[in-house]
Amino acid sequence: MSDQYEDQSLCPIVHSTGLVGDRWSILIVRELLMGQGRFQDLQAQTGATSQMLSARLKRLEADGIVERQTYSEKPLRYEYRLTAKGLHLMPVILALRTWGERWVKPEGAPAAVRMFHRVCGSELELDGNCPVCRRLAPWTEMAGRPDEAWLTERKTRAETFTENLKKAACGARESDQ
């Protein structure tokens, strides 16, 4: 599919998938929505290689979906954040969540995140329906609370990742000699 074709099509799906139509971009957006914006966190939680992550972040930045911000001047360190355009991908992530929980995840597994209706405090159904307000809650009124099991999974993944980094560094030093 040529760029021309993509730019000129009236189909919004063509345009959307042109920017976020791949696994890594979506997982990066998920992670940024979770509040994790540092390179290593993104790498650990998405499972992308550093060069894949670097390439995707550059593209997402060029497309105005994320922005890079300095969080430390010395040493110079950056983190990534969603722009307004990126934040508005939340409904896409939520739709993938709903489908994944219902149609893909093994039965009986707990939901990774429980969603609540901020205006009334009650827990939302998987499709976003509020049983108290008796209507679909807009995503701007939702608040998520991650399940303990999922937090544990994430913590484990982060630890495993840094351990592997250390091992690799050790190996490098040994072979230096």
Added chain:
Amino acid sequence: MSDQYEDQSLCPIVHSTGLVGDRWSILIVRELLMGQGRFQDLQAQTGATSQMLSARLKRLEADGIVERQTYSEKPLRYEYRLTAKGLHLMPVILALRTWGERWVKPEGAPAAVRMFHRVCGSELELDGNCPVCRRLAPWTEMAGRPDEAWLTERKTRAETFTENLKKAACGARESDQ
């Protein structure tokens, strides 16, 4: 990312993107939701090569998202349809539509599809809100009406595709001699 990792993660996004986390799969689902189920239509409207399309359809079928049905015994011909699991990807497509229309498509371009609220007949806002019922319409209550301009685009694409097929066939015959 290993299969093990994917199967065992609690994150529904990981599971979803494992099945439909690529451009072609999403465009195929879009096309099937439009009611186009034949191989050549899918190829023409998505722009995928025939072998890419073939590979993706096989995977989508293996994952229970589409099913292949015979629509002609002789000559033997097949078409593809969404299963219930596949139909429930509609909210994902709708979310990509909303985002694409608002954040990606050039300003002023008409929406490819206008959405209506089946229970009251009024046109929905881009985010799915019904101005008459004053609530978000669930996707099961929505009906889409493609814009003329988009239908034209699609028709043109289909014609161009079959023309190219004919040209290729001519070339083959000439070189046969």
Added chain:
DNA sequence: AATCGTCAATATGATTTTCATAGTTACATA
């Protein structure tokens, strides 16, 4: 009874993308 057209694919070899693994830079800390 040849030839042509249709549809759902396959085959092939080149090109591009992604991967695993390792290394770099610039600073902080022990």
Added chain:
DNA sequence: TATGTAACTATGAAAATCATATTGACGATT
């Protein structure tokens, strides 16, 4: 001085995708 940390970049191998051509079963046309 050695060690650690964060955000990358480099390289060559492996895998995915591409453009292009071709197949096989049948029906319709000349």
